[in-house]
Amino acid sequence: MPSGRSSAPWARAGRAVRRAWRRVVSALALVVHRWRSSLQLRVVTTAMLIGLVALTVLGAYLSNWIRDGLYNQRIDQLVADASQSTQQARERFDASINSTGQDREALFREVIGRLQVGGAGTRDVFLLRSPGQVIAPPVSEQGTAFELSGLIPSQLRHLVQASPQQIHRVPVAIERSEGDGVDPGVVIGSAVTIGGVQYELYFLYNLAPEQQTLSFMQRVLALAAVGLMVMLGAMTWLVTRQAVQPVRIAAKVAERLADGHLAERMTVRGEDEMATLARSFNEMAQSLQVQIRRMEELSRLQRRFVSDVSHELRTPLTTIRIAAEVLHAARADLDPAAARSAELLTGQLDRFEALLADLLEMSRFDAGAVMLDAERQDVRDVVITAVDQATALASRRGVWLDVELPDRAAVADIDPRRVERILRNLLVNAIEHSDGNSVQIRVASDKRAAAITVRDHGIGMTPEEAERVFDRFWRADLARARSTGGTGLGLAISIEDARLHGGWLQVWARPGRGASFRLTLPRRAGITLTDSPLPLVPPDIDTVDAPVEVPVQGAADPAAIPDLDRLEAR
């Protein structure tokens, strides 16, 4: 299997590349994160970038300017020096115009030797014979360092030969004797005539000292630039720190405030904008604290009020209750009107008591004065208890209760009193609205949640009605509601009970198809519900194909289809 064998290294390489790429990406992400999260880093980096560009431009300009200045000045000086020396040589040669061969050799040497030391700085001098001149006796060409005569460019020689009276110059590169590079130099030349024979006199100046000066200046400039950059960075860092530090402190204090440490404040120092920020911040914190205190006080007062109302109402209600019972017990001895009155009084007292109890419960929820008394319990047991309690009502209404419990225990941290109350409300509602059809109760649980659905097959509700079903004192059918009793607060309390558990209470309903209520409870405190073990829409309803039975005007209206998302969100 050659392909298999050969693919292994490729795969390995691919993996390595991918790994490396991931590392690069994560490093980049880290940098980007740092960049985005630190204002100080951004400001310092930006300032340093701008500074770097400015210094580079300025440095390049300065360095050029200094180099040109140094070079031009030196060249002018050297040209003057060379022309003066040339003049001296001419005079010397003119004076000894009649010298012959041997003398001329000596003369040349003498002149050249004198010229080499006579000028400004060290220079080498060459005396070359212009080509095309035949003379006798031939005098050798001479120079102080003749091996360097090759440096004289032929181009310069042409120039000198073309216009012998003028001084010409050309820059050259002189190889160092150590052989480790070249120094800049300049060759200045012109023609001299000795006894009618034209010679060329060249001076070779080494510009290494100037180059050294220039390099030194450039080094100083670069050093200054680096120093400036460091100073700039430090400066911006310090300045932004001064500006950012109070903001950081403010952020920290704000976080502490948000965590409930209401007494947290910033320290105010000085009179500047930062002090103003701190002062304004503290004022805001102060007013927040005052507001929260006021709300707490209001909440406390409301709780107190609820408690007082409770006490004040309960005592006379007890008297009325006992009196009604006494009258009710003695109704056989009363005349028919009084006896019926006693019966009505007793019955309505039950309603009154239920309403009072529900109202007080509701106001306790509003005041935030309720606490979950949670214990680990099998939800199935609570369901059985609630169903047992509803059996009497169901048999009176001729409603069959169909309960389906899982085999496995559905243990959850619940407040059994509250869950039982929710289920009682749902069951009574379902029985009252089922029109004699059966009511199904389903229980299921998974790792995170336990769920109970209560489904009836009564007249159902429109989605608009279903949305309002948890509103206080809202009744789907006013005419029916009066006869069935109930306080009108049952579902409103139920949804508060469910929320107290961190759970959901949701409804699905369609006209003519009945309604389904689903209670989902997290199995442990702290679990956030994302899903329910049971579907909200009953399985016997096909959501796509089932014809939606709604009033005529809503037949083609998409709004007639239950907005499940919105219900889910409740």
Place this chain on the structure above:
Amino acid sequence: MGSMKGRILVVDDDVALAEMIGIVLRSEGFEPLFCAHGDDALEAFRSGQPDLVLLDLMLPGKDGTEICRLIRGESGVPIVMLTAKSDTVDIVLGLESGADDYISKPFKPKELMARVRARLRRTDESTPEHLTIGDLEIDVTGHRVTRDGAMIPLTPLEFDLLVALARKPWQVFTREVLLERVWGYRHAADTRLVNVHVQRLRSKIEHDPEHPEIVQTVRGVGYKAGTEAP
């Protein structure tokens, strides 16, 4: 109705309610006594020598819990609190200051009578019964608990609680069972009643109430009587 079944002191500042309770009590054969002010309650108790006290917690003058403590200071007579507050703190405070039971307003006359009867119920056992639990001697018929011949004063409720546990040592009683046996509740009721009274009983009979040996807690289940291992 014939002869009076017992005297009941009703301490309540709401005159209408007190009168109404009186009507019910009288119709059931009890003799009601009334007191409408907290400061007069102890005097009324001493002069009336009632068999049971119905005590409102919110009273002018001394409040219910204080009266409870004062009565307990001199008598073990059953005390049933009438409370209009559903605040659990008040109920626990009342129980801790010595009340045997409580009933929340608004209540029905039947509930009231059930609570009163449960507290006055005395089984008339003809055969003398003696129990030993740890180093305690219990004379059930004589209503006496002694340790080394010295009598330990217990309220009737505490006595009933101890007898219920001592009759079946090593059997674990759940709070619900004890509520039914001792308090006479047929339906589930407030299990704090049991907790508070077990604490009170322990404070009287245990050598070290922090490490009880006679009434032991079985975690997650309830209580049992343990014979002290000497």
